[in-house]
Amino acid sequence: MNKLQANEINLTTKEALVLQQVYEDGGDDAAMLAVQMGLPRRTAMNVLADLRHKGLMAIDQAYGDAWVRLTARGKRLVQRIWPETQAIAA
DSSP: OOOHHHHHHHHHHOHHHHHHHHHSSEEEEHHHHHHHOOHHHHHHHHHHHHHHTSSSSSEEEEEEEEEEOHHHHHHHHHHHOTTTOOOOOH
């Protein structure tokens, strides 16, 4: 990702925190993510939908649950914003 692409992605504070949490966990159940982050489920789902729209998050449906994971673009962005997360995820 070049510098211009990184600058084109505008993240809210909630979006950035959700990205970091999912990066550290490697993936999450959407309902559990909302609980972990102290967000109402509807708010969490709106943030996840916004991240998916930006190409940073993938949301998979399985057995009525929503499982979220970062896309390659999302992982690169987290690593660029928080280089120290690479040590945490390793």
